[in-house]
Amino acid sequence: MAARAKSVRRKQIEAAVNYPLDWLEERSGLVGGVKYFLFRKVPGDTNWFHTLGSATLTAFLVQAVTGVILAMYYKPDPKTAYQSIQHISNDITLGWLVRGMHRWGASVFVILMFMHMARVFLFGAYKYPRELNWIIGVLLLALGMFEGFTGYLLPWDNTAYWATVVGININGTVPFLGPFIASILRGGAEIGPDTLSRWYSLHMLAIPGALFALIGLHLYLVIRLGVSSPPWSKEAAGSGPIEPEAPAGGRSGLVQPGTRGVVGRPDSG
Amino acid sequence: VASKRVQERRAQHQQYKRDVEERGKPFFPYAMFHDTIMSAVVVGVIIALACIWKWTVPGDHTSTQPGWLGPLYTDKADPGTTNFVPRPDWYFYFLFYLLRIFKWPDSVILGTIGIPTICLMLLLALPFVDLRRERRLLRRPVAVIAAALVVLSMGVLTYKGAVAKESLGSENLAAVPKWAAREGFASNQTAVAGAKIFAQVGCLTCHTYLGAGSSNLGAPDLSAEGTRKSVDQLQQYIADPSKFGNNVMPKFGSLGPTLLHQLATFLSSSKGAKK
Numbered sequence: 001m002a003a004r005a006k007s008v009r010r011k012q013i014e015a016a017v018n019y020p021l022d023w024l025e026e027r028s029g030l031v032g033g034v035k036y037f038l039f040r041k042v043p044g045d046t047n048w049f050h051t052l053g054s055a056t057l058t059a060f061l062v063q064a065v066t067g068v069i070l071a072m073y074y075k076p077d078p079k080t081a082y083q084s085i086q087h088i089s090n091d092i093t094l095g096w097l098v099r100g101m102h103r104w105g106a107s108v109f110v111i112l113m114f115m116h117m118a119r120v121f122l123f124g125a126y127k128y129p130r131e132l133n134w135i136i137g138v139l140l141l142a143l144g145m146f147e148g149f150t151g152y153l154l155p156w157d158n159t160a161y162w163a164t165v166v167g168i169n170i171n172g173t174v175p176f177l178g179p180f181i182a183s184i185l186r187g188g189a190e191i192g193p194d195t196l197s198r199w200y201s202l203h204m205l206a207i208p209g210a211l212f213a214l215i216g217l218h219l220y221l222v223i224r225l226g227v228s229s230p231p232w233s234k235e236a237a238g239s240g241p242i243e244p245e246a247p248a249g250g251r252s253g254l255v256q257p258g259t260r261g262v263v264g265r266p267d268s269g
Numbered sequence: 270v271a272s273k274r275v276q277e278r279r280a281q282h283q284q285y286k287r288d289v290e291e292r293g294k295p296f297f298p299y300a301m302f303h304d305t306i307m308s309a310v311v312v313g314v315i316i317a318l319a320c321i322w323k324w325t326v327p328g329d330h331t332s333t334q335p336g337w338l339g340p341l342y343t344d345k346a347d348p349g350t351t352n353f354v355p356r357p358d359w360y361f362y363f364l365f366y367l368l369r370i371f372k373w374p375d376s377v378i379l380g381t382i383g384i385p386t387i388c389l390m391l392l393l394a395l396p397f398v399d400l401r402r403e404r405r406l407l408r409r410p411v412a413v414i415a416a417a418l419v420v421l422s423m424g425v426l427t428y429k430g431a432v433a434k435e436s437l438g439s440e441n442l443a444a445v446p447k448w449a450a451r452e453g454f455a456s457n458q459t460a461v462a463g464a465k466i467f468a469q470v471g472c473l474t475c476h477t478y479l480g481a482g483s484s485n486l487g488a489p490d491l492s493a494e495g496t497r498k499s500v501d502q503l504q505q506y507i508a509d510p511s512k513f514g515n516n517v518m519p520k521f522g523s524l525g526p527t528l529l530h531q532l533a534t535f536l537s538s539s540k541g542a543k544k
Contacts, residue, residue: 020315041293042300050300051307058308062315082345089323089341090331096341108315110360121395124404128278131396138392143543145360152358161346162355165519169486170368172516173381179516191348192316226289227300231404 036223043229049123050227052116057215059109066102067204074154076200078193081156106148113141120144133221140214142208150203158198164199165191278402315318336455354474362430363423368486369433377487433483441468448479452492454538463535466528470521479542486517493541503533507538 025031058062073092075084088095117137126134149153153164168191172182271279293302318338325336333340343353357365364385366429371380399412406413445464453465467473473482477490484490498506506513508522508529522530 038297039288039295042296043289043293046303047299048303048307051303054304055307055311058311059315062312080344082342085342086331096323096330097316097319100322101315104318104322105304105315107312107358107360108318112311118416118420121412122406124397124409124412127402127404128396129282129397133472134396135393138389142389147538148358148360155342156346157343158346158353159340159343159346159356162353163357164484166355167361169517169519170364173378173484173486175382182349182516186313195432226286228404231406 040223042227043233045229045233046227047230048228049119052112053121056109056112056116057219059112060089060211060215062101062105063109064208066098066105067208069098070102071204074200076154076197078156078196081154081196085155085157106151109144110148111258113144117141123228123231125222130221130225130228133218133225136214136218136221140211140218143211143214147203147207150199150207153196153199154203161191164195274400281402340460355485359427359431362425362428365485366426366430367432369484371487381517441473444468444479444481448481448539451479451542452539454535454542457534457538459531460535460538463531463533466524466532467535469530470524475518478539488518491536492539495537495540498537500530500533500537503536504529507532 019033070088073084073088073095075081085099088099090096119150120134149167152167153160168182168185171185172178174181183189185195185198186192187198270400284538291396314530322338323330325342326332326341327334327336330336331341333343347353367384368377371377401409401496403409445461445468446455449461467478468481472478472491473489475485475541476482477484477492479492491523494503504526505513509520510516510518511520521532524532
């Protein structure tokens with residue numbers, strides 16, 4: 001009797017939990033999408049090297065969250081920017097931590113982008129059909145570095161100011177377009193209030209927006225095309241070695257290149 | 270009709286998809302477990318760096334003194350300061366040092382724009398250049414050697430950029446009597462006054478003079494600049510280099526005609542060390 005009552009209650013709870021999920025699924029397909037994302041198959045021999053991409057994403061999300069908090073207190077004006085940085089660092093509760101995480105998170109983000117790129121390069125994971133995702137990755141690297149460059153000016157201390165003077169002058173050496181580019185970056189003839197607000201806008205709106213969009217596309221392609229197994233993989237995709245003498249007519253997978261002619265082993269995923 | 274190579278790689282990818290579907294493991298929980306641990310490590314490292322940055326600054330941790338990871342901030346931006354050496358964030362050191370290798374005006378564009386642009390183009394072109402299906406490292410010697418060279422050169426350039434020595438305005442000022450004696454303009458008071466300006470307004474941040482200063486952005490050595498230009502030419506050039514096609518060097522017109530004349534006199538008196 002008690003058991004049956006429990007199972008009725010359980011059914012009620014399940015119905016209560018499922019109702020909003022079903023409601024959402026019927027109208028958006030999101031639940032199915034998340035299920036697909038979580039339970040999609042990856043090659044059995046994915047390993048720690050494959051975590052560099054999600055680690056880079058984590059560093060980016062740390063930048064996004066700490067950046068939003070910093071934007072609540074930072075004042076993009078040459079008269080007050082420096083004081084607002086000191087205020088964040090010395091007065092606001094845990095402000096030093098948020099600013100420190102943002103400042104050093106940038107370095108970690110850049111390092112991880114390079115490490116992730118090195119992994120993809122050494123694994124040959126940029127090859128067909130993942131060429132487009134490699135290109136998006138290169139654009140993300142360039143935009144990520146540009147994000148670091150624009151963020152460096154914002155504290156408006158001597159380090160920031162003079163590094164930016166040099167950086168803008170470097171852009172000024174571009175043939176023909178140089179003076180034009182330098183002028184756009186400065187927002188005028190000299191570095192001043194317009195430069196700072198311009199870089200602030202680039203740093204917290206334009207570039208992060210582009211980064212978010214490209215990261216979304218990057219992940220979509222990862223999910224669509226699948227994760228490549230390591231190049232040293234004994235079998236390109238499987239979760240364990242298959243007996244070399246599989247019964248005739250059985251699944252030979254990618255482990256027996258001879259049986260499938262051109263379909264070779266570790267170069268196929 | 271797709272070529273044989275295209276058909277082959279399509280077949281390989283289809284086979285890979287089937288193999289993953291049949292013998293792979295679900296992303297959750299297997300791969301996600303590794304991802305979660307790695308992400309936790311990343312956040313931990315970032316928090317640790319933030320703490321070390323703040324709490325190793327001497328005193329009450331609010332000054333402009335450097336801690337283990339450098340100062341929390343330097344003094345407020347002062348466009349007129351001369352005692353400050355520009356430096357980008359560390360991950361641009363490789364680019365920063367690359368600029369010391371090339372000299373204005375012949376090849377500076379190579380260092381500033383040329384090499385970085387070429388590298389970016391090569392990266393974008395990579396999947397269309399390397400069309401082989403081979404992924405095993407031992408069978409991709411060109412790729413492995415190229416990767417090793419890139420890592421090595423970026424590492425060396427970053428290191429060289431990090432240890433590059435710059436001289437401060439105050440040190441340069443002390444060297445003025447020595448310059449006057451070696452270049453032989455000690456009796457010319459205008460030139461000596463110009464040398465003092467030269468030492469302090471930041472010229473030596475990019476230019477070198479008798480071994481002082483640091484060569485940046487391809488700026489030339491000025492020890493014998495007087496052999497090339499007259500006082501008037503130099504004065505106009507320094508006031509606004511962009512009028513002469515130089516968009517890298519900042520304008521120094523704000524110094525005013527008197528100081529500019531002294532500076533130009535100093536440079537025109539510099540015709541190379543005599544002793």
